[in-house]
Amino acid sequence: MRIEIDNVAKGYPRADGSRLSVVGNLSTAVEAQEFVCVIGPSGCGKSTLLGLLGGLRRPDSGEIRFVGERGADGPLTSIVWQDYALIPWRSIVDNVAFGLELRGVSARRRREVAREHLAMMGIEAFADAKPHELSGGMRQRAGIARALASDPEVLLMDEPFAAVDAQTRTLLQDELLQVWSRNRKTVLFITHSIEEALLLADRIIVLGPRPTRVVEEIRVPFPRPRDRDVELDPRFTELKRHLWAQLRDATLAAEWAEAKGER
Template sequence: MRVEIDQISKSYRIPDAEPLRVVEGLSATIEEGEFVCIIGPSGCGKSTLLGMLGGLHPPDSGAVRFSGRRTASGEMTSIVWQDYALIPWRSIVDNVAIALELRGVPKRERRDIAMEHLKTMGIEAFAKSRPQQLSGGMRQRAGIARALASDPEVLLMDEPFAAVDAQTRTLLQEELLSVWERHQKTVLFITHGIEEALLLADRVLVLSGRPTRVVEDLTVPFARPRTADVVQDPRFAELKTHLWERLRDATLAAEWAEAKEVSA
């Protein structure tokens, strides 16, 4: 499903202060089945943008359309969070089945679907465990299984691998790529990792500081299917330097604007 972000803006009301303009006039299109990574300075509004796409909060103005339709985004999307957001007192299988339960899918059926996705993520042996009995990497596998279980058109991922160690991250990245290649979902993936973006994405969008907008739309040239070996491609180092420079410029500009605000 194609995601069309049309001139969306969002401010937060701050008591006794000017509203915080986070996103302003941001437009982008993500094609059906495309894997797009988003990088940008810390605090620029990446999670706010994802929340608008996921239907958690509406934009103040502008529109998000899914293949031309202006539907409730929550029905089209699932979000994978950095901190897993699993319910501690539920078993893993019941966590994964939660969206199906809310939709009224009968218990037997929703457990079968949940088990299938736990198998895809290689953690079916932990179906009856509680989240706290699992490692960070396993919990995030459960987070991805939960997102897939509701069969969303669009998968929204907010720094999903930021909290796991480097080896686990590499494994999860490769697993995510193989799941994506099989299911062909449209994916929007926020990361602070330039290398991660170049490994995963068809396109990388670089965002500016607040109010945020797209300052670069880079097409990643590496062939699919990809593995972590892509780092050995000489173009990888070039693109990494290029993206790092864009990100550094955006971050410095954001810090400069903030310093000006504080001193004003």
């Protein structure tokens, strides 16, 4: 499923009656089965963009199009959040099955599918546990399993590994690469980590300060299947340095605008 973002703008009203422009006439595209990471300075509108793609918000102007043949049953998009967003009183298997329940899938079938996806994420043994009984990494694995269990055309991920420790983040990145290599969903992945973007993505979209627009799009040159050996490639260091310069300039521009009262 290809995503086309055509001149999209989004803003919010302020308390003083003015309007805060967050996304400003942004245009880009994500190809079918492509893994795209989005980076940009804090507060630039990355999560707002993801909400627009997920149908949680409507653009003020412009158009978002999903182009391609739709599956018979699955949703168009599923979202994996940074804070897990699991229902605390439900078991893990029932959390993963929740989207299927909303679609009217039988109890037996939705639990089968949920357990299959928990097994895929390596946490089937914790299917009957409650979210508070799991570590942060396990809860995020459950969140990914829930998103994939509905068989979406597009997987949207909003800094999904930001709340876990460094070791768990490394494991989750490796597991996500393995899962994506099997199902090849179209993925848009928001991150603050340049290293994470270079490890995961086919292409990186760099956003500028709000009202955010695309500053640059970079094709990641490392072949797939991909592992952490790419970090030893001299091009990894060169791209990391280049992307950091872009982020630094965008962050300084945002701070300067805020200091002048333009934000």
